[in-house]
Amino acid sequence: MSIKLTILGCHSASPRQNAFPTSQFLEIKERSFLIDCGEGTQTLLRKHKVQFAKIKHIFISHLHGDHFYGLIGLVSTFGLHGRENDLHIYGPKGIKEVITLQIKLAKSWTKYKLYFHELNSKESELIFDDKNVEVYTIPLDHRIYTNGFLFKEKKGERKLNMDAIQQNSEIEICDYHHLKKGKDFVSEDGKTTIQNKKLTFDAPTPLSYAFCSDTAYKPSIIPLIKNVDLLYHEATFLEDKKELTEKTKHSTAKEAASIALRAEVKHLILGHYSSRYDDLNNFKEEAQTIFKNVSLAKSGEIFEL
Amino acid sequence: MSIKLTILGCHSASPRQNAFPTSQFLEIKERSFLIDCGEGTQTLLRKHKVQFAKIKHIFISHLHGDHFYGLIGLVSTFGLHGRENDLHIYGPKGIKEVITLQIKLAKSWTKYKLYFHELNSKESELIFDDKNVEVYTIPLDHRIYTNGFLFKEKKGERKLNMDAIQQNSEIEICDYHHLKKGKDFVSEDGKTTIQNKKLTFDAPTPLSYAFCSDTAYKPSIIPLIKNVDLLYHEATFLEDKKELTEKTKHSTAKEAASIALRAEVKHLILGHYSSRYDDLNNFKEEAQTIFKNVSLAKSGEIFEL
Numbered sequence: 001m002s003i004k005l006t007i008l009g010c011h012s013a014s015p016r017q018n019a020f021p022t023s024q025f026l027e028i029k030e031r032s033f034l035i036d037c038g039e040g041t042q043t044l045l046r047k048h049k050v051q052f053a054k055i056k057h058i059f060i061s062h063l064h065g066d067h068f069y070g071l072i073g074l075v076s077t078f079g080l081h082g083r084e085n086d087l088h089i090y091g092p093k094g095i096k097e098v099i100t101l102q103i104k105l106a107k108s109w110t111k112y113k114l115y116f117h118e119l120n121s122k123e124s125e126l127i128f129d130d131k132n133v134e135v136y137t138i139p140l141d142h143r144i145y146t147n148g149f150l151f152k153e154k155k156g157e158r159k160l161n162m163d164a165i166q167q168n169s170e171i172e173i174c175d176y177h178h179l180k181k182g183k184d185f186v187s188e189d190g191k192t193t194i195q196n197k198k199l200t201f202d203a204p205t206p207l208s209y210a211f212c213s214d215t216a217y218k219p220s221i222i223p224l225i226k227n228v229d230l231l232y233h234e235a236t237f238l239e240d241k242k243e244l245t246e247k248t249k250h251s252t253a254k255e256a257a258s259i260a261l262r263a264e265v266k267h268l269i270l271g272h273y274s275s276r277y278d279d280l281n282n283f284k285e286e287a288q289t290i291f292k293n294v295s296l297a298k299s300g301e302i303f304e305l
Numbered sequence: 306m307s308i309k310l311t312i313l314g315c316h317s318a319s320p321r322q323n324a325f326p327t328s329q330f331l332e333i334k335e336r337s338f339l340i341d342c343g344e345g346t347q348t349l350l351r352k353h354k355v356q357f358a359k360i361k362h363i364f365i366s367h368l369h370g371d372h373f374y375g376l377i378g379l380v381s382t383f384g385l386h387g388r389e390n391d392l393h394i395y396g397p398k399g400i401k402e403v404i405t406l407q408i409k410l411a412k413s414w415t416k417y418k419l420y421f422h423e424l425n426s427k428e429s430e431l432i433f434d435d436k437n438v439e440v441y442t443i444p445l446d447h448r449i450y451t452n453g454f455l456f457k458e459k460k461g462e463r464k465l466n467m468d469a470i471q472q473n474s475e476i477e478i479c480d481y482h483h484l485k486k487g488k489d490f491v492s493e494d495g496k497t498t499i500q501n502k503k504l505t506f507d508a509p510t511p512l513s514y515a516f517c518s519d520t521a522y523k524p525s526i527i528p529l530i531k532n533v534d535l536l537y538h539e540a541t542f543l544e545d546k547k548e549l550t551e552k553t554k555h556s557t558a559k560e561a562a563s564i565a566l567r568a569e570v571k572h573l574i575l576g577h578y579s580s581r582y583d584d585l586n587n588f589k590e591e592a593q594t595i596f597k598n599v600s601l602a603k604s605g606e607i608f609e610l
Contacts, residue, residue, distance in 0.1 A: 014382040015348050039378045040345055043320050063410040065381040069374075073344045076370040077319040094410045101406060105368040105399045107449050144412050 003028050003153075003207050003230060003305040008044040010271035010297035012214075012236050012250075013066055015040050020299055021066030022213055022272060024232070025050050029132040029153045034058045034074075035211050041070035042077050048300050052081060057128065059135070060091030061213055062146035068095070072102045079110045090117040090127055090135075092145045119147060124224055138224050140215035142249045148213065150224060153206035158182055164199050168192075171199070207305050210265070213272050216245055217255040222263045229305055231265040232297065234272035235283050241276065250274075253283040257290035271297030308333050308458075308512045308535060308610040313349040315576035315602035317519075317541050317555075318371055320345050325604055326371030327518060327577060329537070330355050334437040334458045339363045339379075340516050346375035347382050353605050357386060362433065364440070365396030366518055367451035373400070377407045380415065388417045395422040395432055395440075397450045424452060429529055443529050445520035447554045453518065455529060458511035463487055469504050473497075476504070512610050515570070518577050521550055522560040527568045534610055536570040537602065539577035540588050546581065555579075558588040562595035576602030 004027040009020030021038025025045070032054040034041075045052060060068045068091070078087065087110075089095060096116035103109060117127060119137060128135035131154065138148030157180035165171050165179075170187045171194075179185065185194040210225040213234040225231060236250035245252060251259075253270055260268035268291055270283050277283070280296055287294045295303070309332040314325030326343025330350070337359040339346075350357060365373045373396070383392065392415075394400060401421035408414060422432060424442060433440035436459065443453035462485035470476050470484075475492045476499075484490065490499040515530040518539035530536060541555035550557060556564075558575055565573035573596055575588050582588070585601055592599045600608070 013385055015345070015378070017348055017352055039375065040320070040348065043322055043345065047322055063407075064413070065378055065407075065411060069378045069381070069407075070344065073320070073370055073374045076374070080318055092410075094406075098403070098406050098410060101399075101403050102368075102370075102374075105397075105403060105449075106370060108369070144410075 005303040007297045007301045009038050012272045031133045036067040037071040038066045039069040042074045057088045059149050083112045086113045088115045093118045093120045141218045142214045148211050150210045152208045155206050156203040158200035216249040225263045229266045232269045235270040236272050236274050253286040257287035261291045268294045269297050310608040312602045312606045314343050317577045336438045341372040342376040343371045344374040347379045362393045364454050384415045391418045393420045398423045398425045446523045447519045453516050455515045457513045460511050461508040463505035521554040530568045534571045537574045540575040541577050541579045558591040562592035566596045573599045574602050
């Protein structure tokens with residue numbers, strides 16, 4: 001069980017030198033996901049030494065430029081690199097049209113297969129599901145249709161208690177598979193039965209990461225992100241600009257912290273700072289008046305659980 | 306009469322750290338033009354201190370990503386800055402659809418007026434014309450429809466020869482306007498006539514700049530760019546990779562130099578280097594076997610005439 005989150009870009013609006021719009025690279029239980037893809041993301045991937053080939057699934061929260069204008073360039077670069085692996089893109093309805101139009105105009109059809117998973121539901125839905133990980137949408141409240149994403153490890157197999165197993169000479173290696181699945185041991189002749197919990201330990205507790213950007217304060221997401229190990233929540237403003245949150249549909253650092261507190265998450269990361277603010281430490285300080293375990297997203301920073 | 310050309314990006318294909326795709330900012334006779342707009346152009350504009358408000362006309366050579374994936378971000382940033390001035394975009398047919406689709410999906414209609422001038426002619430045509438400057442397309446030979454652009458100063462007014470004028474007391478300030486236009490002086494009573502050339506000097510010779518990227522070796526452009534003061538011509542490869550030029554429709558440094566020589570231009574700038582090459586000086590050396598006055602485009606470099 002492990003999560004490794006690399007922050008690529010973490011600022012709002014236009015890219016500036018040393019202030020790049022949103023993108024994150026998440027590694028969770030042997031799966032790799034790119035989350036959002038603002039202009040310049042491919043340069044940040046190189047800078048922070050993320051292997052392009054690891055990216056097989058890209059999740060786009062919404063179609064504002066600071067979250068997706070880097071996507072067509074990345075799709076195009078994959079093609080120049082001779083990529084052969086499929087690429088899956090999850091994002092709001094319209095994303096397929098705009099990416100394929102640009103490919104068509106450039107006459108640069110990718111040799112790899114490109115799958116679009118267009119989203120338009122206002123309810124949370126399961127959009128990725130394999131043996132290791134599930135990904136759910138988190139419907140957010142922004143100026144256009146926007147989703148956050150909840151990445152959840154699936155509970156793994158039970159761990160073998162080798163000390164206990166070796167005390168029972170009837171148990172053979174070929175039985176381990178069933179034990180890991182939680183089945184009791186039954187000897188071949190049916191005479192001996194041993195309860196599974198005497199031969200195995202619980203599987204490690206699955207970890208989870210919730211990505212919430214961009215959104216106005218939206219307490220109705222709390223049940224969806226309850227108890228997550230890591231929450232990224234946008235904090236475009238401080239409370240001094242609270243009057244801007246209604247029109248722009250963004251949050252303050254205090255509001256992000258309030259969501260973290262009420263959802264009882266373990267760790268909160270803030271980002272998507274407005275360029276109005278020079279000293280980002282004020283975001284952390286404001287959030288910590290509500291919720292203690294707060295970090296600031298910074299380009300290149302890695303959060304590992 | 307003056308030309309100031311700022312190189313923003315000058316490499317081919319994908320943006321990398323310190324290797325940005327094509328974009329240039331041209332100031333010519335009180336007019337400012339952005340030429341091509343690869344991903345990251347807006348960051349380079351900031352880095353090289355080009356005022357965004359100066360950009361009123363953007364010329365896009367073709368719809369490959371390394372020449373235009375930064376355009377939607379720039380259009381969007383102009384909006385965020387509260388721009389009110391009109392913006393004119395000149396580029397291949399399709400450019401309007403792709404930019405407006407992205408604006409529509411983001412629900413971020415610009416408050417300023419956006420005018421698209423879509424190009425589809427295979428012949429050179431005049432696409433910009435005001436009292437100071439003319440811009441013509443230079444049809445190029447690339448994998449998709451592509452134009453270079455020829456920027457020509459218009460000949461200005463004649464310069465007053467104040468020494469000669471002051472020797473003729475009949476000439477008054479209100480006559481200067483006509484003299485600058487080339488008219489002979491005729492006194493109010495009609496008795497005195499002085500030839501214009503005795504009272505004025507020729508206007509300075511107009512300057513011209515030709516931008517040619519991307520293209521295979523295309524000698525038929527030579528009459529269009531004949532005698533220009535400054536020629537930017539792509540040189541994606543050296544002669545060691547000449548076999549790639551046919552498929553990719555690019556040029557070698559030697560071919561670019563051959564165009565410069567035959568067109569009798571005054572100064573050649575090379576750019577659009579393939580990432581295969583580490584030492585860019587080889588481009589200059591190869592070109593100089595054919596044509597002496599060669600410079601290498603580098604991000605941030607300024608060429609002034």
